[in-house]
Amino acid sequence: MRFIHAADIHLDSPLRGLGSYDDMPVDTLRSATRAAFTRLVEEAIALEVDFVVIAGDLYDGDWKDHNTGIYFARQMGRLRNAGIPVYVLHGNHDAESVMTRRLTLPDTVHVFRAGKPTTFVLSQLKVALHGQSFSHAAVTDNLAAGYPDPLPGHFNIGVLHTALEGYAEHAHYAPCTLEQLHARGYQYWALGHVHEYCVFPGTVPVVFPGNLQGRHIREQGARGAVLVTVQDGVVESIERLEVDVLRWHRLQVDLNGCDAWSSVVSRIRSGLEALLAAQAHDRPCVLRISLEGETALHGELVGRAAPLRAEVQAVMAALAGERLWLEKVQVGTRAPQRADGPAADADDLAVMLAEAAADPTWHASLRDGLQPMFDRAPYELGRQAPVLDAVRNGDFEALLSDAAASVLRRLERAGKEA
Structure with a gap:
């Protein structure tokens, strides 16, 4: 048996603050969440998985119009035609109280209820999925504590949208501990809400697949879902499916000792060349370049922000064409100590x-x-x-x-x- 576990897709998530940068690929960024989800559906069909689990925040909030829902229904239709059911749990961004627009979805899409835990049983596969959607955005109760006992003779999957204890940077929704999840008796926990990929140690796999597509500089590196393979009721492997269509990176450039503008440009070029050499993929990257170190050019770097940005853009265009895009040049240098x-x-x-x-x-x-x-x-x-x-x-x-x-x-x- 194989299934895909995804979460935090945030379909049609709005972009903030990117319109002020004329060179940014705004149209590509705006459609990135859809493009990544389309790739996920294509992977599910190509791999012939048995089902797909979405552990919360499918949407980023109420739709601007019905096009978001129509797009999702179309992708679900593709999975239905391939015989792949989908199990959806709603989190804080697409809670019942948040979403006012709804569209009819194919009968192979199953949604966990918000009022109490729901169990879906796949009799042929001997699988039981347990989960509870959010009724409102700020759920602070430990939902996992009310999940049902495992179904004997079945592979039990707990689907939960949670911050999990220890993730202070994320809103503290549906809090619970790793020990509580391990003690529940399930064979796999499909979590959502935390946007970083993480597989926790222990006898029972507890997994955050991370979000499907990075949307800003705080969501750097590879993004996607996980492919879970089960053999004889035991998880045999958990593989990352990188379906993102562009990535965000921060490039730190040390300008220590630079005393000429040409030296600054040369070091930035070297940093970009090293980044390109390290990236085996051909996805476009959006970069924030952070300049650091002690340099006599500190004041000039701050005062000549526009020429500096243009210089960096020219270097990026020469090296990689449209594969590299500049989000920001951040000047964090300091002037040399002097009397x-x-x-x-x-x-x-x-x-x-x-x-x-x-x-x-x-x-x-x-x-x-x-x-x-x-x-x-x-x-x-x-x-x-x-x-x-x-x-x-x-x-x-x-x-x-x-x-x-x-x-x-x-x-x-x-x-x-x-």
Whole structure:
């Protein structure tokens, strides 16, 4: 017997904050959760599995329209035609209280009830699946404690959406301990909610397959489901099925000792080449590049954010075409230690101005503070000093970037004179 265990699919999960990056493959990212699920269905059909288990958060919340449900129904129809039933449990993101839209699904799709545990028995396979869906988003009761006793003579699978004790970074839903699950008497626990892949040690496999597709930089690396093979009532193997269509990575680049812009670009290029060599797959990658170390170019790196991003994009395009995409260049470098003086003060000021240029909260407070002056200034004055019109319209980013660049030029001249 073989089955697929998946969870946290988050179909049509909305993208946040990516629209501001013109070079990001937004359309690819927007369709990634569907593309990954389509690949999962194709794997299930090709492997001729006996059934599929989805352990919560199939959806990311109520649908924007019915297209999400229609897409899912179509994929379930493909599995039905292949003779593969599906067992779905709803978690915090697709709880009964969250979902208001529903569509009729094929009769081979079975949903665990929310009011109390449900048991589905597959008589021919001698399998019993036990599970309970969430009735509302924030379930804080230990649902596993109410699951039924194992069905004798059957391979018992517990399906549960839970944070499991010890995962503090995830919302503490349906809490329980590993010991409680082991003691339940089941032969396999199909968990969901935690987005990282994990198989816990013990005589009974307790498994988080992780989410199907990474959606942002906090979900890095390979993503997918698991293929479970059972022989004579015992789990023989648990294999990862990597069905994600793109991946997120953080690349750390050490700029320690760099004293020229060309050196910075060279080290970034070397880091990208090493990353590409280490990736055996041909999936596109979205990168966050973190620059670290002590360098005399710290102030320049902060103050010249736009040219730096463009330089990195050019290197990525030359090395990998559309296989690499840039999410962000994060400057975490530091200036070399030196005695206090005018040059050091100017360097600090350049960094502060550059950071302020990208801070919308600071823009708002600056505008509010200057508004009384604008109210008293004659309209004609704006025509004579365009900078006033720019500030009046809230265009601080360009002005502050210019100020940072000016400080950097003064700093450079001061360094040469010294």
